[in-house]
Amino acid sequence: MNRVFLLIVFVFFAGISTQAQFSELLKKSEVHGSFEFDGAYYMPDNELGITDSLINGRNFAFNGFGNITYTLGNFSAGLRYEAYLPPLAGFDPRMEGQGFPYIWATYATEKFSFTVGNFYEQFGNGLTLRTYEEWTLGYDNSLNGARITYEPVKGLLMKGVYGVQRFFWSKYTKNSRGIVKGFDAELDFNQVFTGMQDAKIKLILGGSFVSKYQADQDPIYKLPRNVSNAAGRVTLGMGKFILTSEYAYKINDPSAINKLIYKEGQGLIVSLSYSTKGFGFFGMFKRYDNMSYRSDRGETANALDINFLPPNTETHTYMLTSMYPYATQPNGEIGFQFQINYKVPKKSKLGGKYGMGIAVNYSQVNDIVRNAVEVPGTDETAIEEPGTLGWSSPFFEFSDQVFWQDFNIEIDKKFSKKFKGTLTYMYQTYDIDILEGHEEGLPHVYSNIGVLELTYKFTSKKALRGEFQGLWTKQDKGDWAALLLEYTISPHWFFTVSDQWNYGNPVKDNRLHYYNGSFGYTRKTTRISITYGRQREGIVCVGGVCRAVPASSGFYVTISSSF
Amino acid sequence: MKAFKILSLIVALGMFFYACEKIEAPYKIGGGESERGSSGDTTKNVLIEDYTGHGCVNCPVAADFAHDLQGVYGERVVIIGVHAGYWATPGTFGPGFDTDFRSQTGNTWDTYFGVSNVGNPNGLVDRADDEGNYIVTPTNWGSQVDERLANDFLAKITIENDFNAGTKNLNTNIKTEFQINLTDDYSIIVCVTQDSIIAPQKDNRVGGDGVIEDYDHMHVLRGSMNGDWGENVTNGEDPVSGKTYEKNYSIKFEDDWVADDCWVVAFVYNEANKTLIQVDEEKVTK
Numbered sequence: 001m002n003r004v005f006l007l008i009v010f011v012f013f014a015g016i017s018t019q020a021q022f023s024e025l026l027k028k029s030e031v032h033g034s035f036e037f038d039g040a041y042y043m044p045d046n047e048l049g050i051t052d053s054l055i056n057g058r059n060f061a062f063n064g065f066g067n068i069t070y071t072l073g074n075f076s077a078g079l080r081y082e083a084y085l086p087p088l089a090g091f092d093p094r095m096e097g098q099g100f101p102y103i104w105a106t107y108a109t110e111k112f113s114f115t116v117g118n119f120y121e122q123f124g125n126g127l128t129l130r131t132y133e134e135w136t137l138g139y140d141n142s143l144n145g146a147r148i149t150y151e152p153v154k155g156l157l158m159k160g161v162y163g164v165q166r167f168f169w170s171k172y173t174k175n176s177r178g179i180v181k182g183f184d185a186e187l188d189f190n191q192v193f194t195g196m197q198d199a200k201i202k203l204i205l206g207g208s209f210v211s212k213y214q215a216d217q218d219p220i221y222k223l224p225r226n227v228s229n230a231a232g233r234v235t236l237g238m239g240k241f242i243l244t245s246e247y248a249y250k251i252n253d254p255s256a257i258n259k260l261i262y263k264e265g266q267g268l269i270v271s272l273s274y275s276t277k278g279f280g281f282f283g284m285f286k287r288y289d290n291m292s293y294r295s296d297r298g299e300t301a302n303a304l305d306i307n308f309l310p311p312n313t314e315t316h317t318y319m320l321t322s323m324y325p326y327a328t329q330p331n332g333e334i335g336f337q338f339q340i341n342y343k344v345p346k347k348s349k350l351g352g353k354y355g356m357g358i359a360v361n362y363s364q365v366n367d368i369v370r371n372a373v374e375v376p377g378t379d380e381t382a383i384e385e386p387g388t389l390g391w392s393s394p395f396f397e398f399s400d401q402v403f404w405q406d407f408n409i410e411i412d413k414k415f416s417k418k419f420k421g422t423l424t425y426m427y428q429t430y431d432i433d434i435l436e437g438h439e440e441g442l443p444h445v446y447s448n449i450g451v452l453e454l455t456y457k458f459t460s461k462k463a464l465r466g467e468f469q470g471l472w473t474k475q476d477k478g479d480w481a482a483l484l485l486e487y488t489i490s491p492h493w494f495f496t497v498s499d500q501w502n503y504g505n506p507v508k509d510n511r512l513h514y515y516n517g518s519f520g521y522t523r524k525t526t527r528i529s530i531t532y533g534r535q536r537e538g539i540v541c542v543g544g545v546c547r548a549v550p551a552s553s554g555f556y557v558t559i560s561s562s563f
Numbered sequence: 564m565k566a567f568k569i570l571s572l573i574v575a576l577g578m579f580f581y582a583c584e585k586i587e588a589p590y591k592i593g594g595g596e597s598e599r600g601s602s603g604d605t606t607k608n609v610l611i612e613d614y615t616g617h618g619c620v621n622c623p624v625a626a627d628f629a630h631d632l633q634g635v636y637g638e639r640v641v642i643i644g645v646h647a648g649y650w651a652t653p654g655t656f657g658p659g660f661d662t663d664f665r666s667q668t669g670n671t672w673d674t675y676f677g678v679s680n681v682g683n684p685n686g687l688v689d690r691a692d693d694e695g696n697y698i699v700t701p702t703n704w705g706s707q708v709d710e711r712l713a714n715d716f717l718a719k720i721t722i723e724n725d726f727n728a729g730t731k732n733l734n735t736n737i738k739t740e741f742q743i744n745l746t747d748d749y750s751i752i753v754c755v756t757q758d759s760i761i762a763p764q765k766d767n768r769v770g771g772d773g774v775i776e777d778y779d780h781m782h783v784l785r786g787s788m789n790g791d792w793g794e795n796v797t798n799g800e801d802p803v804s805g806k807t808y809e810k811n812y813s814i815k816f817e818d819d820w821v822a823d824d825c826w827v828v829a830f831v832y833n834e835a836n837k838t839l840i841q842v843d844e845e846k847v848t849k
Contacts (some may be wrong), residue, residue, distance in 0.1 A: 094696060096630070189786055211583060217706035219635045220593040228583035250582045254590070256702040261622060262590050298703035328805035386624060386702075387591040437682070 030071040034562035036135070037064040040088055045553035047512055048534065061088045063095075065135070070224075077105040084138075090540075090549040091138040092301060094168040101166055102133075102142060115147040121161050123184040123208035124233045126308030127248035127267045127291070131165065134542050140306050142166045143180060155191025155327045159184045165295045165304050178214035178295035180306055202237030205447075212295050212306060221260055221387060227253045229265070229293050245270040248291070248307075255297035258290055258331055261390030265290040269310060280341040286312045289368055289393055292330035302545060311323060311544035312337040313363045313406060316426070318451050319470040319500055324430040326365065326404050328544030334398055335365030354414035362407045367399040367434075402444070405429035417457070424451040432476060436548075447473035461490045472504070478545060479504025494529075495519045500536060518556075526561040566765060582606070594631030600638035602722040602829070602843040608639045609711045610830055610842040611704055612687040613782070614678040616650025617660055620767035625684030625701035626781065632708050640708060641828055641842045643756055644782040645669040648679020659763040659776065668754060669784045671791040689839040690832060714840075717742050718802075720751075720829050722845035731816040735788060735827050735845060738809050741802040748834040753795035753812050755785040755847070758824045785820055788812040788827070796831055822847050 019280030040061045044052050062085050069078035082246035083098035084091065104117035120142055122130040133140040152158075162181045164172045186206035190196045196203075209230045214221040231248035250265035272282040286309075293307040313326040314337050339352015339361040368390035372381035383391050408426035415421065426449040433442045446470070455465045469482040486499035498513040537551040611629045615622040626644070633640045646664035649655075653663040672678075676697050678685050688699050688707040699707050721738040737753055764778030787793070789812050798809050816822060830842035 096695075200830045217709050219705050219709055220591060220631045221705070222590055222592050224584035224586050252586050253708050254702075256700045259621075260590075260702050262586055298700055298706070300700050304706075376590065385768055386627075387589075 013543040025538075028072055031068065031069040032071075032563060033066065033155055034560070035064075035066045036558070036560040037062070038088060039064075039557045040552070041555040042089065042552055043554040045534065047221060047518075048551040048553055050553055058086055060283050061086055063088050063091065063138070063514070065134075069551050074108050075106070076108070079103045086493075087138065089535075089552045090547060092168070092303075092547075095138055095361065097169045099141070099169065101169065110276070111238075112304065113147075113149045116143045116145075118144050118166070119147050119161075119163075121147060121159065121182075123159070123182065123210070124186075124206050125229060125244075125246045125269060125310050126268070127246055127310075128210040128229045128293075128307055129161070129180075129182045129184070130199045130229045130308035131306075132308070134545070135439075136540060137302065137542055137545060137547050139302050139542075139545060139547075140166050141303065144172070145180075149160045152169075155188035156221050157186050160522075165306070167299075167303055173215065175215045175303060177299075178212040178297075180210065180212050180295050182208065182210035184208040200239060202235070206233045207231065208233075210293075210306060212293075214295065214297060219256065223251055223254055223297070227251060227293075240274050240276050240294045242273045243271070250291060250293055251291075253293060253297070255294065256300045257292040257294070258390065259384055260386035261290070261384060261388055263290045263390035265293070266395075267291045267309065269312075278345065280339075282337075282339040284337045286310070286336070287334040287395065288328070288330060288367065289332050290330075290390065298411040302547060307546075309544065312365065313404060313544070314339070314361050314408065316408075318424070318453075318467060319467060319484065319498070320469045320480055321408075321424065321426055321449050321451060322478070323471060323538060324428060324432070324435075324445060324447065325539055325541035325546065326544060327364075327405060327435045327539070327541055327546040329367075329434065332368040332370065332393070333365050333403060334368050334396075335363065335404070337361070337363035352413070352415075357412040359410045359411075360408075363404070364402065364406075365404040367401040367403060368393045369397040371397045376518075388549075401431070401434075402429055403431045403434055419454070419456050421455070422453040424453075426451075443475050445473055445475040447475075463488045463490075475501055477510070492522055492523075493519070499534075502536075525563065529557070531556040564723070568714055579713070584677075586840070591631075592845060593635040595634040597634045597637045597663070599633070599826075599844065602720055602845040604638065604843055605716065605719060606639055607712060607714050607716040608641055608842045609636075609689050609708050610826075610828075610839055611640060611642050611686075611708065612645050612690075613701075614645045614647060614673060614683055614685055614687075615677075616646055616648060616652070616683055617662070617664065617762065617764050617778075617780075618652065618656035619650035619683040620765045620773060622650070622684040623764060623766045623775070623778070625686065628701045628704055629686075630781070632705060636708065636712065638844075639712060641844050642782040643784050643828060644780065645672060645678075645784050646682070647673035648683060650679070650683045656761075656765060657772075657774070659774075659829050662760075662762045663781055664762075664780065666784050666786045668787040669792045689842075690837045692836045692838055707749075709772050715742075716841070717745070718749075718831050718841040720831065720843040722753075722826055722827050722829055722843060723846050724845055726816075727848050728822065731820075731822075732813060733788075733816060733822075733827075734811065734813045736809065736811050737829050738807050739806045739831055741804055744804045745802040749794070749796045749831050749840065750793040750834050751789070751796045751810065751829060751831045752787060752791075753789050753810075753827060753829045754787040755814060755816075756826050756844075757783045757785050757820060757829055759821075760824075782826075785817070785825070786814065793832075796821045 027350035042055050042059050044050055064083045068080045079100050081100055084095040087095045102118040106115040120131045131141050131143050143163040147161045149159045160183050189203040200329055211228040213226050216225050227508045229250040233246035236243045245267055248267040252262040254260040254262055266289045269286045274281040288309050294304045295306055309328045312330055316322045342358045344353040344356040370383050372383045372391055373389045375382050375388050406428050410424045412422040428447045430445040431446050450470050452468045457463045465486045467484040471480040480502050482500040486496040488494045496518045498516045503511055505511045514534040514536040518531035520529030532555050535552045538549050539546050542551050613629050629642045647669045649802050651665050681698055684701050685698050687697050689711045691791050720742040723736040725734045758781045760776050760780040765773055766775050810815045825847040826844045828844045832840050
């Protein structure tokens with residue numbers, strides 16, 4: 001790939017014959033970039049069970065990247081350097097290494113664009129294809145190949161992709177993983193048809209087809225080499241209402257994730273939103289049944305996903321509200337979510353001088369119903385048995401097994417020009433066994449969580465923010481309390497101290513404090529922060545994709561910049 | 564007309580990209596029973612190490628995968644069931660789960676390769692190293708075995724067992740004959756496995772409490788006869804083609820080791836990357 005990139009650059013510059021031309025070219029060129037370096041120095045911590053032998057001399061860990069993009073007229077090219085030497089604790093050890101895993105070049109005109117090299121792409125909501133990079137998860141499933149987009153008329157966009165996916169640092173070799181090809185088309189009726197340009201009804205239709213090829217080398221099972229996944233989607237806007245929906249159908253795709261069953265996969269998401277001044281409503285329904293779709297049927301870690309299954313759960317960011325995040329269950333889940341946002345008007349009894357915001361959210365995810373199916377060649381029936389159709393499942397039925405429930409209400413209010421606050425209450429049900437993959441018969445975790453966040457501005461530049469949090473549960477590690485104080489001197493400095501205290505742990509010796517102290521300095525687009533303290537063991541999820549984070553103790557440094 | 568052309572283009576492109584294969588039952592085309600032979604094979608054999616535990620609900624499926632592969636390839640596939648990690652803990656998973664199938668050697672291997680740390684069931688196929696990762700998920704054992712079997716036959720291992728039922732002492736003679744001259748260092752591990760141990764096993768395929776009370780535990784690693792990492796085959800010299808290197812080992816059987824159900828498994832591996840070049844097995848008693 002490096003050679004290809006150099007060739008492109010060489011051919012490009014070979015045509016520039018004079019210094020004047022070169023100078024002109026430089027004037028028209030634009031170069032942008034961004035960098036981030038996350039370093040850690042791990043230290044032994046007897047209370048957390050971290051010993052010198054566990055660290056094994058690897059006190060330093062480092063994740064870093066640098067992105068450079070060059071643009072000249074219709075042409076653009078870029079590359080990303082990455083280094084994991086070694087990766088930070090909790091990242092896949094296969095990430096260890098350094099190099100340029102992402103190199104690309106694009107030529108785009110008004111109607112066409114051509115990309116070679118690595119690229120990210122998403123069809124619709126991602127049910128058939130979504131390649132993306134998520135730094136906090138150490139996740140990158142970019143495609144390496146070619147992409148063409150074509151927009152013959154304004155409002156009709158077609159895309160075609162062909163390539164293989166990134167798998168840590170492994171170079172693609174024959175049969176090492178599958179080959180992905182896909183096509184997507186989206187038609188915006190209000191743009192294409194002149195008669196609909198001013199219509200009150202907005203309509204967008206889309207469809208995508210994706211297919212993966214992987215050789216069948218299994219001596220026991222007859223495996224499909226070509227597995228396709230197709231989806232249709234609609235967005236319908238009517239005044240203040242917007243309805244979106246996408247349905248995907250995948251043919252038999254026996255894999256390590258579904259334990260080699262030959263069932264078809266189905267995915268459906270429907271969402272409805274309504275928005276007017278001071279009031280908003282959002283509702284969503286989803287159902288996934290055997291929808292894991294990867295370019296290596298044997299892969300079980302966070303890698304080589306071709307598609308993405310959007311979650312229907314709210315993402316929480318406070319220390320304790322994010323303790324039990326939701327992990328999407330591609331083998332089967334059915335759920336819904338509702339959210340209402342209401343702004344209590346200013347100068348009303350409740351709203352006071354500045355008004356008050358109220359947000360209520362409820363989400364629930366259950367297992368799908370699974371009925372036993374015939375085991376071919378026998379009189380027996382079974383659920384999830386390799387070499388069968390896996391299970392049968394009535395489409396709209398919820399199983400009794402609740403994976404997740406989250407009811408939360410958030411009230412934010414400004415009391416004066418200097419003082420504002422947010423109060424959050426959350427009740428959560430969490431199937432720790434399934435969502436964290438323990439399968440140990442652990443009981444569900446039922447927790448009540450309260451957070452009070454207060455911010456006081458001393459001057460226009462100086463502010464103090466405090467978070468006071470509590471989590472109460474009889475399961476897992478018991479009750480927690482957390483405190484965070486952050487002093488900001490805009491626009492350059494911040495100083496933070498925080499502590500999470502597991503005061504209700506059933507094991508007395510584990511009633512630990514996870515304290516942290518950090519400060520940071522920002523100048524223009526460059527930011528540096530240094531933290532000392534403890535990281536508690538837990539799960540980090542982004543969009544329902546999760547990774548485990550082990551407990552650690554030490555110094556952490558982050559430097560980021562962009563230009 | 565333009566709209567028709569565009570629509571045709573979309574359909575044509577869609578057809579081009581849309582490829583699929585619908586598989587009809589029966590989906591399983593191989594597997595089943597196979598006789599296990601004796602040592603001295605002159606073909607490249609492959610070792611599947613099935614890291615398992617009696618409390619692991621998905622492990623019986625993995626055991627079936629390994630068994631099916633033996634059904635396809637016969638004695639060219641050798642299996643060791645390594646009970647290690649949390650799911651192999653005795654006294655944790657309810658009444659009857661008090662048998663300790665773990666062994667010191669199994670625990671050492673599990674720690675080194677990090678298998679139970681990743682999760683059970685998982686395994687190793689010939690301890691083949693894929694950029695530092697040895698662990699192979701059970702659904703990939705088939706393709707891995709297929710790939711490993713295509714490797715050259717580099718060493719012949721002949722195992723002769725002499726078991727004294729009175730003293731419960733097993734003496735084993737191992738002869739390794741390299742087929743070509745080699746330059747790396749090679750070690751041999753000789754261990755004992757046992758079949759047909761009837762004890763409870765968790766299995767998510769059965770109803771009720773998900774327990775098979777009389778599960779037939781096969782290929783259970785009992786222990787090593789020459790240490791967790793074995794011994795250098797050639798005592799430090801470069802392996803010479805046609806030369807036979809001989810080793811003798813002995814082990815005293817524990818009370819619950821049933822000699823008639825036991826096998827001696829021997830495998831030769833490259834010390835640099837731990838990857839096997841050959842494995843073979845022989846019953847303890849004829």
